[in-house]
Amino acid sequence: MNVWLVVFCLGVLHVSRSCCAVQQRSNVTDVIGSSELDVVQAGVQRSGRFFPFYTIGRIANVPCTSPSGLSGTCLIVGECKDNGGLASGSCSSRTNQAVCCVYTKSCGGSTDLNSTYFTNSGFPGPYNGGGTCTFTVNPSSGICQLRIDFRSLTLSQPTGDGSCTTDRLTIVGGSPAVVPICGENTGQHLYLNFAGSSPISLRIATNGDVSFNRLWNIELSQIACASAERAPNGCLQYYTDETGEISSLNYGLGENPALNTIGARGSRQLANTNYGICIRPAAAKCSVSYSLPPNDRYAFTLSDNAIVIDPTLLGSAMLSATGAACTTDFIIIPNPTGMTADRFCGLGFPGVTSSARPFVVYTVTNGNETPDVANRGFRLLYTQNACSAA
Numbered sequence: 043m044n045v046w047l048v049v050f051c052l053g054v055l056h057v058s059r060s061c062c063a064v065q066q067r068s069n070v071t072d073v074i075g076s077s078e079l080d081v082v083q084a085g086v087q088r089s090g091r092f093f094p095f096y097t098i099g100r101i102a103n104v105p106c107t108s109p110s111g112l113s114g115t116c117l118i119v120g121e122c123k124d125n126g127g128l129a130s131g132s133c134s135s136r137t138n139q140a141v142c143c144v145y146t147k148s149c150g151g152s153t154d155l156n157s158t159y160f161t162n163s164g165f166p167g168p169y170n171g172g173g174t175c176t177f178t179v180n181p182s183s184g185i186c187q188l189r190i191d192f193r194s195l196t197l198s199q200p201t202g203d204g205s206c207t208t209d210r211l212t213i214v215g216g217s218p219a220v221v222p223i224c225g226e227n228t229g230q231h232l233y234l235n236f237a238g239s240s241p242i243s244l245r246i247a248t249n250g251d252v253s254f255n256r257l258w259n260i261e262l263s264q265i266a267c268a269s270a271e272r273a274p275n276g277c278l279q280y281y282t283d284e285t286g287e288i289s290s291l292n293y294g295l296g297e298n299p300a301l302n303t304i305g306a307r308g309s310r311q312l313a314n315t316n317y318g319i320c321i322r323p324a325a326a327k328c329s330v331s332y333s334l335p336p337n338d339r340y341a342f343t344l345s346d347n348a349i350v351i352d353p354t355l356l357g358s359a360m361l362s363a364t365g366a367a368c369t370t371d372f373i374i375i376p377n378p379t380g381m382t383a384d385r386f387c388g389l390g391f392p393g394v395t396s397s398a399r400p401f402v403v404y405t406v407t408n409g410n411e412t413p414d415v416a417n418r419g420f421r422l423l424y425t426q427n428a429c430s431a432a
């Protein structure tokens with residue numbers, strides 16, 4: 043965008059009412075012409091509201107990053123304020139009227155603006171209390187998906203069987219369906235499809251009888267139907283880097299202190315999950331290899347008893363179970379190279395390469411952790427391989 047046009051409205055109120063038409067969400071194609079008539083029409087046509095004494099202008103309302111690393115939208119300062127946003131640094135070297143506008147909202151709120159952060163009350167401090175906190179996202183036109191980034195999501199751990207009974211995040215209105223989420227999920231993300239123009243709601247319910255420092259800061263990004271960032275169907279998670287790390291929800295260091303129904307040490311795996319973790323094929327890459335990270339003994343503990351095993355053996359291929367042996371909690375890597383079975387479970391992982399498209403790992407858990415003991419789920423490194431090596 044090379045054209046920058048900033049009009050200052052300094053007139054008296056009855057003049058500015060017609061002059062200062064500020065659209066709620068202007069965009070790159072909005073043209074505020076040089077005559078007042080054009081300006082008025084722009085405001086009326088787009089059902090904008092009228093704000094006296096604000097600055098109107100033409101800037102590209104593109105995503106921006108605040109000095110502290112938050113996602114925002116480049117807006118004229120008055121429009122940012124009217125939207126309830128916080129001006130967080132400049133997003134133009136041409137005018138100080140263009141700011142990186144960051145939206146942060148909490149319980150009971152809703153938004154139709156891109157890149158809104160939904161936080162616990164008292165954030166950045168924790169919330170140690172009970173109740174239900176709901177936030178609703180209404181898709182604007184041309185939007186198909188919601189990307190949910192857990193910049194922070196710390197809730198209490200599930201029961202030893204993986205059920206979120208004390209605290210839970212429930213997401214309603216989108217697809218695919220998501221089980222209630224709890225425990226530690228900072229750094230995880232989800233992609234959900236909007237059902238037409240219907241909203242998606244996030245509901246966090248916490249039990250105030252259980253003292254725990256909950257923390258959430260959830261970034262909500264709207265993804266256009268035509269966007270290349272859109273996740274393919276069936277992918278609850280979508281990774282776009284050439285190499286990276288995937289892990290099960292609530293995977294983390296340390297055991298779940300809760301016991302399972304048979305009184306054994308519980309699991310961090312969430313119950314009843316069934317979703318796809320997809321990886322976007324990079325240019326000239328034809329397969330993906332999955333391996334265990336170094337120095338993380340519990341990085342593949344999906345089924346069986348993890349405390350009767352010599353800890354130095356955890357993760358090793360000899361403790362890996364495959365195929366029909368995997369019926370409760372397992373992952374599926376389609377068509378693995380040189381292997382007959384595509385299901386993997388147990389307490390070890392052999393290292394797997396697959397060239398099947400889409401690049402995806404399905405994760406499945408059942409509703410309990412018997413006879414499993416002290417499982418944590420999985421954390422795997424992935425690397426895409428050049429086509430010549432596939």
Ligand SMILES: *[C@@H]1O[C@H](CO)[C@@H](O)[C@H](O)[C@H]1NC(C)=O
Binds near residue numbers: 069
């Ligand atoms: C910009 O706004 C116009 C008019 O409201 C709309 O037709 C167009 O699709 C919008 N473009 C984008 C990229 O949002």
Ligand SMILES: *[C@@H]1O[C@H](CO)[C@@H](O)[C@H](O)[C@H]1NC(C)=O
Binds near residue numbers: 105113156263269
């Ligand atoms: C919303 O913001 C994200 C970055 O935070 C960006 O990738 C995405 O394209 C934006 N969506 C729209 C519709 O502009």
